[in-house]
Amino acid sequence: MALTGLEIYKQLPKKNCGECGTPTCLAFAMNLAAGKASLDACPYVSPEAREALESAAAPPIAKVILGTGDKAVEMGDETELFRHDKRFNHEPAIALRVSDALSKDEVLSRVQSINDLSFDRVGQHYTVQAIAVTHDAQEPEAFVQTVELVAANTDLNLVLMAEDPAVLTPVVPKVAARKPLLYAANVNNYEAMVSLAKEHGCPLAVKASGLEELAGLVEKITGLGYKQLVLDPGARSLSRAVADFTQIRRLAIKKRFRPFGYPIMALTTSTDPLAEVLEAVNYIAKYASLIVLNTIAKAHLLPLLSWRQNLYTDPQVPIRVEEKIYEVGEVNENSPVYITTNFSLTYYSVEGEVESSRIPSYIIPVDTNGLSVLTAYADGKFDAEKIASVIKKLGIENKVKHRTLVIPGLVAVLKGKLEDLTGWKVLVGPREASGIPSFARNNFA
Amino acid sequence: MPLQLLKEKNRAAVQKVTLGATKEEGGTRTHTITIGGDAALPFHHFEGEIPHRPVVAMEVQDIEPDWPDALKKCFVDVMKEPGRWAEKCVKEYGADLIYLKLDGADPEGANRSVEDCVAAVKEVLQAVGVPLIVVGCGDAEKDKEVLEAVAEAAAGENLLLGNAEQDNYKSLTAACLVHKHNIIARSPLDINICKQLNILITEMNMPPNRIVIDPSIGSLGYGIEYAYSIMERTRLGALQGDKMLSMPVLCTVGYEAWRTKEAVAPVSDFPGWGDTEERGILWEAVTATALLQAGAHLLLMRHPKAVALVKENIEKLMVSNAY
Numbered sequence A: 001m002a003l004t005g006l007e008i009y010k011q012l013p014k015k016n017c018g019e020c021g022t023p024t025c026l027a028f029a030m031n032l033a034a035g036k037a038s039l040d041a042c043p044y045v046s047p048e049a050r051e052a053l054e055s056a057a058a059p060p061i062a063k064v065i066l067g068t069g070d071k072a073v074e075m076g077d078e079t080e081l082f083r084h085d086k087r088f089n090h091e092p093a094i095a096l097r098v099s100d101a102l103s104k105d106e107v108l109s110r111v112q113s114i115n116d117l118s119f120d121r122v123g124q125h126y127t128v129q130a131i132a133v134t135h136d137a138q139e140p141e142a143f144v145q146t147v148e149l150v151a152a153n154t155d156l157n158l159v160l161m162a163e164d165p166a167v168l169t170p171v172v173p174k175v176a177a178r179k180p181l182l183y184a185a186n187v188n189n190y191e192a193m194v195s196l197a198k199e200h201g202c203p204l205a206v207k208a209s210g211l212e213e214l215a216g217l218v219e220k221i222t223g224l225g226y227k228q229l230v231l232d233p234g235a236r237s238l239s240r241a242v243a244d245f246t247q248i249r250r251l252a253i254k255k256r257f258r259p260f261g262y263p264i265m266a267l268t269t270s271t272d273p274l275a276e277v278l279e280a281v282n283y284i285a286k287y288a289s290l291i292v293l294n295t296i297a298k299a300h301l302l303p304l305l306s307w308r309q310n311l312y313t314d315p316q317v318p319i320r321v322e323e324k325i326y327e328v329g330e331v332n333e334n335s336p337v338y339i340t341t342n343f344s345l346t347y348y349s350v351e352g353e354v355e356s357s358r359i360p361s362y363i364i365p366v367d368t369n370g371l372s373v374l375t376a377y378a379d380g381k382f383d384a385e386k387i388a389s390v391i392k393k394l395g396i397e398n399k400v401k402h403r404t405l406v407i408p409g410l411v412a413v414l415k416g417k418l419e420d421l422t423g424w425k426v427l428v429g430p431r432e433a434s435g436i437p438s439f440a441r442n443n444f445a
Numbered sequence B: 001m002p003l004q005l006l007k008e009k010n011r012a013a014v015q016k017v018t019l020g021a022t023k024e025e026g027g028t029r030t031h032t033i034t035i036g037g038d039a040a041l042p043f044h045h046f047e048g049e050i051p052h053r054p055v056v057a058m059e060v061q062d063i064e065p066d067w068p069d070a071l072k073k074c075f076v077d078v079m080k081e082p083g084r085w086a087e088k089c090v091k092e093y094g095a096d097l098i099y100l101k102l103d104g105a106d107p108e109g110a111n112r113s114v115e116d117c118v119a120a121v122k123e124v125l126q127a128v129g130v131p132l133i134v135v136g137c138g139d140a141e142k143d144k145e146v147l148e149a150v151a152e153a154a155a156g157e158n159l160l161l162g163n164a165e166q167d168n169y170k171s172l173t174a175a176c177l178v179h180k181h182n183i184i185a186r187s188p189l190d191i192n193i194c195k196q197l198n199i200l201i202t203e204m205n206m207p208p209n210r211i212v213i214d215p216s217i218g219s220l221g222y223g224i225e226y227a228y229s230i231m232e233r234t235r236l237g238a239l240q241g242d243k244m245l246s247m248p249v250l251c252t253v254g255y256e257a258w259r260t261k262e263a264v265a266p267v268s269d270f271p272g273w274g275d276t277e278e279r280g281i282l283w284e285a286v287t288a289t290a291l292l293q294a295g296a297h298l299l300l301m302r303h304p305k306a307v308a309l310v311k312e313n314i315e316k317l318m319v320s321n322a323y
Ligand code: SF4
Pocket: A012, A013, A014, A015, A016, A017, A018, A019, A020, A021, A022, A023, A024, A025, A028, A041, A042, A043, A044, A045
């Protein structure tokens, strides 16, 4: 929601003196709106106008970075409430808890398991982003020791969770180079926390009880000159968190309410790990940029990370699969060959149904720029020539002895031409992927 | 700066649809279930009434289905008897409704007769007191016969019958009108077709408050984000007063989740994916939970543990968050 040239013009001195390098204030305003000029070029702009223009030009939600180097995670920097309007930018970071009440061996084995959490599915690679060390022990030294132990044994980013500045102060210098998130400033400790965060350049979580208190606290902190913030409104029930997070995001984007223009963090409270995963599914949907979790089981994190990836895909670009020969099951030279398009939803529904037909098969998704069968056909991206050239290029003739292709029922009209071009027999498959199992039974069993 | 919360003033609400009929209402259900009525985005209690919680229907089939072992073992003693199967879902697993899928009718499969299908419906109606959803096998010709017979045999029960689709909605709509049932309008992940189908069905004089939208969701990992966005847009449309997008939404969660590789692949095939059983349960439960945030009203599910988790999640989300 950048300002228009006219909105900017209203704030300029209207002297038309030309000192900014453009002849008129209006021309200068247009350049500013287009990002082609800097406000500094005008020596006469008033401090009030500068303030107004800069805050309007700032992104609605600040980008805050956890960590450094190639493991650094960008949080915030979002501009939308609904993904159908425009892509959500930064997948929420997942931080897994390690308590300082654990023994040294327990910490080591848990950190090792967390380090091993990475997943490959459908050509995607999913990882977790951080370890959150929580201060649950009685003695402050336990926290220092645990943070050092964790830091020495992982490349992941760190979240340091001890609300007492006295506990955090001795630890932060030891790991400051990794830019951990300090959790958290609250109404009682914020001055000490801000100076600690400032001194070491670390992002700082701001924890309040409720939105009202949060807004006030953020204003005090930004008043002290610190803006690397992550917001925790303190909601510890799911329904309250959904409401608070929604208000924070809405007010930041629609009202440019500056105190809420920072990424949000969520802390799970469910004790059952499966319930905890569902709790986190809601936080991913509802605007969290960082989620602190307990469970470290692979079977729990794979579904959660898949959801995160799905939600943050670009809704404008249909996802595509690669144009190549896919094998479903233990294929051999007699296996059927199905042709479809490379729109991933189309491809995966075909793959799913071919799989459930229990007849090992080849699938060739023709690159249609990610369009589904009918749309691609209407667009001229899925015709007989195209299919013929793709099967030739991929060399399916070297993989099978037979010479039969199955095409989607929706493009039955391509049959004659495709047979002429390829010399292969063309079977017209079902109109919907769901018809594949019975089609396969009738034709290939 | 004092904090001014931002509450949207919505012009309209989602339709309420009531399923089932008690004795007084001409049916035999012990109670009815109403879905919809939301005057806000999902669980935004702070700016509009959400009068009815989303509900879970558990899937039962008329013939023993070829389900993965993780599912089968939950129903192993009852899968050959739809009535007992339904009873177990309601009594033991807490299903709000029963979703009976007449897969046995499929001419390519068991090809069971219309009479057998009707008998299965009656068996389930007798075994449980909750409202019933009945869908055909997906073969247009056979479904026409089967569903017309079911509609007639269960007249008065105020069933939810499906599926009506864009090129095949007339006979089912007519049967639902004559025998006073509700109808599932299924569209292929396309909000324009969804709306068009609702228009076509209401043009046959079906009141909008007897239609439930089935947007043909994809499961987690397989297109769920398309369904998520279409459902969010549908809800926004309903709240802005678009009557033809204002019907409650059902999601075929169990079917979609349990045909994915991730839900069933053994650890030996994918050692990096963790324990199969919990992975499968979560694949279904995460699909349901994500779609609840997009506006699902009626979840069609399979695994008892996933059902329990999702119901618990719904309870938490239905706690008022008014300011
Ligand atoms: S320097 Fe400032 S006052 Fe002069 S023309 Fe440029 S914008 Fe206007």
